[in-house]
Amino acid sequence: MRILLAEDDAILSDALTANLQHAGFEVETAENGAVAEYLLLRQHFDIAVLDIGLPMVDGLTVLKRARATKPDQPILLLTALRDLEHRVEGLNAGADDYLTKPFDFPELEARLRALLRRAKPSAAAVQQVGALSFDRDARRATIDNEVVEFSPREWSLLDLLLGQRDKVVTKDQIAQSWASERPEAGGGRADAAPGSIEVYIHRLRRKLEPSGISIRTVRGLGYLLELDAAA
Known part of the structure; x- marks a missing residue:
């Protein structure tokens, strides 16, 4: 929110x-x-x-x-x-x-x-970006009508990036958004470390590839969610 x-x-x-x-x-x-x-x-x-x-x-x-x-x-x-x-x-x-x-x-x-x-x-309950349909209330996401499973951390990260589309999201913002959530199994506080954030970004990129959405690294600043020109 x-x-x-x-x-x-x-x-x-x-x-x-x-x-x-x-x-x-x-x-x-x-x-x-x-x-x-x-x-x-x-x-x-x-x-x-x-x-x-x-x-x-x-x-x-x-x-x-x-x-x-x-x-x-x-x-x-x-x-x-x-x-x-x-x-x-x-x-x-x-x-x-x-x-x-x-x-x-x-x-x-x-x-x-x-x-x-x-x-x-x-309010629109479902966001449609490229081939991705993101239903925050139902916690359900599909790409070309196929359900995509996201871990809690991946879901939170995608929600943050979508909410600030066309705006750079910093690692500090990501860590802050995770602060009040329970860590994933085996994660703990290390989940929000810069290296771990990069791991989740990599996982999210792979899952979003079929949707026409990319996550661009803005060096020294953070990450920017973009819709590919061909999508």
């Missing part, structure tokens, strides 16, 4: 990021509204959390602009304002939910998961 967290309070942002990652989210942060708007309009996020009081471009403006191009994007607003007027303004602008600071993290997590559950009927 990929989340955009737009919060200009660095201490709060760091704390929320750590808690969200521990809860299984992949987190992209933005410290101002301009960055949040850029990311939200150009990348895929399962959900976005926007602070209303963002500098440069306020959260309500980011929300309204995002709604114009991404009407189904789940968005939750954060604010220190307690009055009803601002709460209503945010909801009328298109927010799916609203949380007033200060709050306890379990409440934020519960609200995010509730929004994700409600968003599922309108």
